[in-house]
Every structure is written in C-alpha cells, then in structure tokens.
Amino acid sequence: MKILSKEQIYEGDRLTAERQNVSSTDLMERAGTAIFNWMHMRMQGAQVPIHVFCGIGNNGGDGLVLARHLITHGYNVITYIVNCGNGRSKDFLVNYDRIKNVTKDWPKLLTCKEDFPEIHVDDIIVDAVFGIGLNRAVDPWIQELFVHFKSTGAFTLSIDIPSGLYTDKPIEPESSAVMANYTLSFQAPKLIFFLPETAEHSTQWEVLDIGIDRDYLMSTETEVELISKHEVLPFYKRRDKFSHKGDFGHGLIIGGSKGKMGAVVLATKGMLSAGAGLATAYIPECGYTVLQTAVPEAMALTDDGDDYIEDLEFEFEPTAIGIGVGLGTDPKTITAFEHFLKLNKAPLVIDADALNILSLSKKLLKLLPEGSILTPHPKELERLIGQWDNDFEKLDKTSEFSSKHKVSVVIKGANTITVHGNKKYVNTSGNPGMATGGAGDVLTGVITGLICQGYPPIEATLFGVYLHGRSADLALEDYGYQSLLASHIADGLGEAFIDLFKQPEQEQQQEPEPEKEAQQRRKAKRARR
Numbered sequence: 461m462k463i464l465s466k467e468q469i470y471e472g473d474r475l476t477a478e479r480q481n482v483s484s485t486d487l488m489e490r491a492g493t494a495i496f497n498w499m500h501m502r503m504q505g506a507q508v509p510i511h512v513f514c515g516i517g518n519n520g521g522d523g524l525v526l527a528r529h530l531i532t533h534g535y536n537v538i539t540y541i542v543n544c545g546n547g548r549s550k551d552f553l554v555n556y557d558r559i560k561n562v563t564k565d566w567p568k569l570l571t572c573k574e575d576f577p578e579i580h581v582d583d584i585i586v587d588a589v590f591g592i593g594l595n596r597a598v599d600p601w602i603q604e605l606f607v608h609f610k611s612t613g614a615f616t617l618s619i620d621i622p623s624g625l626y627t628d629k630p631i632e633p634e635s636s637a638v639m640a641n642y643t644l645s646f647q648a649p650k651l652i653f654f655l656p657e658t659a660e661h662s663t664q665w666e667v668l669d670i671g672i673d674r675d676y677l678m679s680t681e682t683e684v685e686l687i688s689k690h691e692v693l694p695f696y697k698r699r700d701k702f703s704h705k706g707d708f709g710h711g712l713i714i715g716g717s718k719g720k721m722g723a724v725v726l727a728t729k730g731m732l733s734a735g736a737g738l739a740t741a742y743i744p745e746c747g748y749t750v751l752q753t754a755v756p757e758a759m760a761l762t763d764d765g766d767d768y769i770e771d772l773e774f775e776f777e778p779t780a781i782g783i784g785v786g787l788g789t790d791p792k793t794i795t796a797f798e799h800f801l802k803l804n805k806a807p808l809v810i811d812a813d814a815l816n817i818l819s820l821s822k823k824l825l826k827l828l829p830e831g832s833i834l835t836p837h838p839k840e841l842e843r844l845i846g847q848w849d850n851d852f853e854k855l856d857k858t859s860e861f862s863s864k865h866k867v868s869v870v871i872k873g874a875n876t877i878t879v880h881g882n883k884k885y886v887n888t889s890g891n892p893g894m895a896t897g898g899a900g901d902v903l904t905g906v907i908t909g910l911i912c913q914g915y916p917p918i919e920a921t922l923f924g925v926y927l928h929g930r931s932a933d934l935a936l937e938d939y940g941y942q943s944l945l946a947s948h949i950a951d952g953l954g955e956a957f958i959d960l961f962k963q964p965e966q967e968q969q970q971e972p973e974p975e976k977e978a979q980q981r982r983k984a985k986r987a988r989r
C-alpha cells in the first residue's frame with residue numbers, strides 16, 4: 461500500500477474533484493459520512509455522549525459532517541469549535557451552516573482553558589481539530605485541551621491523523637498531540653503511524669476509502685510503501701517439479717566466535733528454512749561440533765582461528781553470503797574481514813559485528829558489492845550514520861547513506877523499515893515477542909537464503925523481513941510474547957510461506973453455499989466409507 465505525502469494527498473483530492481466532477485464539499489461529505497458509517501455500524505444507536513471537537517479547517521469540516529449525521533440518526537452529540545484562528549475554510553463554513561439546520565444545539569465555541577467541557581471516562585471524544593494541514597506549533601491552550609482529552613480516559617477517535625502531529629516532521633519538543641485510541645485515516649495510512657516517536661499517538665488505525673481517483677492512486681510513485689502480504693505475494697517463486705537442490709543456490713553464513721556460536725546456528729537454520737538449496741557455515745574451529753550437531757543439514761568450514769575468525773579464506777563460490785552474526789571484533793577478525801571484502805564477488809547480507817567493523821573502519825564501505833543488504837538495529841545504525849534528532853532525520857540520513865554506498869539498509873524495529881535509496885518500505889508483520897536474542901540472526905539467514913534462490917536482493921529483503929515477522933506472528937499462538945524464541949521464528953518459517961496462500965478468514969466465511977454443501981457431502985461420504 462502506498463503512503464502518500466501530504467502534497468500527494470492534496471493533489472489526489474484536487475484531481476478527484478476534477479475527474480469525478482464533484483466539489484471539495486462533496487469530498488468532505490464523503491469523508492465525514494465514511495466516519496459516520498464506521499461509528500454507526502459499531503454503536504448501533506447507543507446513547508453514549510459523543511463529544512466532537514472540530515477545528516476550523518477541513519479536518520474540522522469533516523467533524524461537522526460527522527456530527528450532523530450522528531445528530532440526524534439520534535445520537536447523543538455535543539459539538540465544539542476549537543477556535544484556533546480566524547481563517548475558517550470554505551467547506552468548514554458550508555458544514556457549519558448545515559449543522560445549524562439540523563439542531564438547536566449549535567456548536568459550542570472553545571477559546572480558552574476555562575471553556576473545556578467535563579468528559580466522563582465512558583464518553584467518546586472525536587478529534588477533528590487538525591488534520592494534515594497543521595503548519596505551525598499548536599497554541600498552548602489547545603495543547604492543554606489535548607492533555608485534557610487524555611486525562612479523561614475517554615475513548616478518543618481521531619479523524620485522519622491525531623491532531624497536533626505533522627505528517628512530515630517531528631512535533632516540537634514539549635508540545636502535545638492527541639493520543640488517539642483509534643485513528644480513521646483517509647485513503648492511505650500516514651508514515652507517522654509507524655515511527656517509534658509518533659506511533660504511540662495512534663496505536664490502532666484504519667484506512668477509509670473516500671473514492672480518491674483510482675488512476676491517480678495507481679500511477680503515483682510514493683517515497684514510502686507499506687509492505688504486507690499483498691505486496692510480497694507477487695515475489696514468490698514457484699518450484700518446478702523437476703528442480704533439484706542445485707537450483708536454489710549454495711548459501712554461506714560467516715560468523716561465530718567462542719560463546720556466540722548460537723548466532724551462526726540460527727542464521728544457518730533461517731537460511732535453510734527460507735529455501736536455500738545448500739548451506740555452509742564458515743566458523744572458528746571451536747564451533748565445529750556445535751554447528752554440525754545443531755544443524756545437520758548444513759556443512760561446516762572452519763577457520764584457522766580457534767575462538768574467532770582470523771583468516772576468512774575458502775575455496776568455493778557461494779551464491780550469497782550472510783556475514784557478521786556472532787563474529788566479534790577482534791583486530792585479526794577485522795583484518796580478515798577486510799581481506800575477504802577485497803576478494804568477494806557474492807551478494808552480501810551484513811549484520812551485527814560486520815556492521816560494527818564497518819562503523820569502525822568506514823573506508824571498508826567502498827568494498828561492499830553494489831546492492832548489499834545491511835541489517836542494523838538502531839544502535840548499530842547510529843554507529844554507521846551518526847546520531848539523529850528525530851525519526852525523520854534518521855530516515856533522511858539513512859537514505860543518504862543508502863544512496864551514497866549503493867546499499868539497502870534494513871532498520872530493525874517494531875516496524876522494520878527497509879531504506880533503498882529514496883524509497884522506504886515499512887513492514888507490517890511482527891510483534892513484541894521478537895524482542896529476543898537471535899531474532900536478527902535468523903533474519904540475516906532468511907534474506908541470504910532468498911537471495912540464494914534468485915530473488916533480487918531488494919525483493920529478498922522485503923520478502924524476508926515480512927516472512928520473518930509473519931512467522932513470529934503465527935508462533936505467538938503457541939508461545940505468547942514472553943516465550944517466543946528466535947529458533948521458533950526459524951522453525952515456523954514454513955507456516956509463514958503457507959500462510960501466503962491462505963485466504964482471509966472473511967472470504968472463507970463467504971464461501972458460496974453450494975460449495976459448502978459439496979464439502980459436507982464429501983465429508984459424509986468419507987465417514988460412510
């Protein structure tokens with residue numbers, strides 16, 4: 461799914477009005493009605509007080525449309541205008557008149573703290589104060605209003621975006637934005653739903669379709685994309701009946717040191733589970749028995765070093781290499797790594813200590829093959845690109861780094877973001893159970909295993925990150941957040957592959973009756989036999 465920028469959203473609205481021959485007032489009617497339908501379906505007329513707080517721009521206009529429909533359907537609505545300036549938008553004014561036609565309870569004007577209404581914890585707050593048009597710091601009294609929302613504990617539904625957040629830059633330190641329980645966003649999710657600093661403002665969100673021009677949505681190139689099953693499914697490579705292990709590449713995992721052999725075991729398992737035809741692990745001598753026992757499917761090559769890698773020399777040409785897991789940063793290992801990079805021709809997935817070595821010796825970045833995949837967690841990323849002040853700066857700096865060195869960077873986190881030049885891909889699978897040692901090692905193996913099978917590196921990365929998270933999601937049912945281990949993620953990768961082809965629950969329920977009957981008949985027949 462595409463994540464449009466603020467400018468692209470405005471352009472989409474404009475084009476839609478033009479191509480569908482509708483006015484911006486009509487579009488606002490669609491937006492407000494979509495929110496109303498969402499609420500009406502869930503509330504079914506329940507008389508819970510609903511406090512609708514409207515700003516004076518188009519987000520406020522959406523709130524007025526919603527309030528009007530709620531009122532005409534008999535809901536218990538109190539509407540407020542948050543008087544944040546003088547420039548009321550045209551469509552706000554149209555809907556301000558319209559709401560006055562359906563109720564004697566005209567919207568209440570809020571101008572200062574003393575005007576704040578009492579809100580009971582069981583009431584509902586609708587936040588339509590600011591949308592994507594926020595362009596300067598919010599007045600302190602309105603920030604206090606947002607704090608007031610939170611202090612009531614009432615369920616807060618934000619329209620389009622929690623008020624007080626920008627779509628493309630961080631909020632000023634010390635300022636407050638609405639903490640929404642749910643956000644209903646028009647046409648496309650906003651990037652801020654996925655960034656660590658702002659995601660807590662809208663932990664749950666949903667996109668409502670307001671009929672923005674399809675051609676525009678299809679043809680518009682966005683900088684950010686959301687990656688879910690729908691996006692990765694086309695990557696999937698089917699296996700030919702006559703295929704053999706030689707068709708799926710020979711992957712190599714390089715890493716390990718005394719006390720850290722588990723990392724190589726996990727990465728090798730991940731690589732095999734992702735489908736690599738053959739797997740070899742290149743490890744220090746001390747890891748030989750560990751590796752051969754833990755992963756009998758893999759071959760082991762040992763370095764001259766006993767406790768850590770000292771030479772890094774081998775004589776075959778792997779299809780892809782995952783390097784760095786459990787590697788350590790001993791000076792001899794660093795020298796061996798540099799020597800390896802000078803000779804290497806295979807595509808690389810670089811993780812953990814290999815990233816730390818690159819950070820220590822940035823000149824080595826020049827030796828990376830074009831299209832290499834780097835998989836840092838935030839601390840490793842900071843060592844590579846330097847500190848950042850906020851999430852937006854982090855993404856910008858990573859983009860710059862990615863373009864400069866012609867590599868892709870997988871920023872691991874709650875929503876792993878793969879940065880590929882200017883493009884950012886936000887992964888949607890995964891859960892907090894993955895905050896456990898070794899999960900990253902498995903990911904390195906999975907991506908390497910996919911490259912082995914001929915997936916282009918960027919596809920292997922997006923697919924691998926998705927499958928890895930999905931495997932963890934499926935494993936939750938058995939292990940819960942606390943007991944989920946990295947090895948469960950490697951073991952469950954097959955489930956994640958199979959899950960790609962499962963129909964969503966809803967569609968299964970909508971199975972045509974005749975098919976259901978046929979199934980029942982077949983079942984009964986089998987039972988009779």
Ligand SMILES: NC(=O)C1=CN([C@@H]2O[C@H](COP(=O)(O)OP(=O)(O)OC[C@H]3O[C@@H](n4cnc5c(N)ncnc54)[C@H](OP(=O)(O)O)[C@@H]3O)[C@@H](O)[C@H]2O)[C@@H](O)CC1
Nearest residue numbers: 473488517518519544590591592593594595596597598620
């Ligand atoms: N486009 C469309 O066709 C559709 C749009 N839709 C909806 O419109 C929303 C965007 O609407 P919007 O552009 O009017 O901006 P919005 O977020 O309501 O802000 C209001 C105005 O407040 C001002 N302002 C800014 N910062 C401020 C501050 N700190 N303190 C005080 N004032 C401040 C600023 O105006 P200014 O004062 O700069 O002239 C700004 O314009 C979008 O999120 C969606 O909900 C839907 O109806 C579907 C169709």
Ligand SMILES: [K+]
Nearest residue numbers: 587590621623
């Ligand atoms: K809002």
